């Protein structure tokens with residue numbers, strides 16, 4: 714198996730992180746890989762906002778929880794009131810991936826970029842996880858005000874985020890079982 718296929722098969726979502734920060738050099742490589750993803754008509758209307766500041770990440774999590782606390786759904790509301798809930802698993806880096814919602818494929822562009830982020834991170838020994846909570850909350854007024862302050866374009870919707878960092882050395886690596894019957898080949 715070549716290195717690319719090995720990386721694809723070895724990647725797993727990481728949900729616990731050490732405090733070790735991703736270096737500027739690695740973050741730049743990962744963000745560059747994101748910008749090389751396929752995107753509809755090559756319009757590149759997306760934006761990548763990388764946060765490596767603990768206090769900023771905590772404030773963002775608090776604002777997301779504030780939005781959850783207003784939800785009609787009891788499970789979401791419970792998360793909003795939880796003192797321990799952290800949607801990004803205390804990862805030292807979070808990349809917000811946003812796009813103009815004007816075209817129906819805006820989310821697909823972001824998903825392609827996110828997969829490039831996850832795979833390039835894995836290739837550098839960095840763990841990652843898709844973090845979805847800003848997708849539901851980016852238009853909450855308190856969340857939006859903070860996103861604007863961070864540089865997320867005001868006309869953008871957040872389609873996903875990538876938590877990045879290092880898994881603890883003793884973290885178990887789960888074997889991945891993939892469902893059968895999801896592929897059809899016609900020759």
Ligand SMILES: Cc1cc2nc3c(=O)[nH]c(=O)nc-3n(C[C@H](O)[C@H](O)[C@H](O)COP(=O)(O)O)c2cc1C
Pocket residue numbers: 724725726727728842843844845846889
């Ligand atoms: C659209 C999408 C949204 C996701 N949202 C979250 C999330 O908010 N939090 C989380 O822990 N994992 C999230 N995940 C990760 C999936 O749970 C994970 O990819 C799946 O369980 C397969 O495991 P693996 O990534 O280890 O192969 C998301 C994945 C996708 C593609």
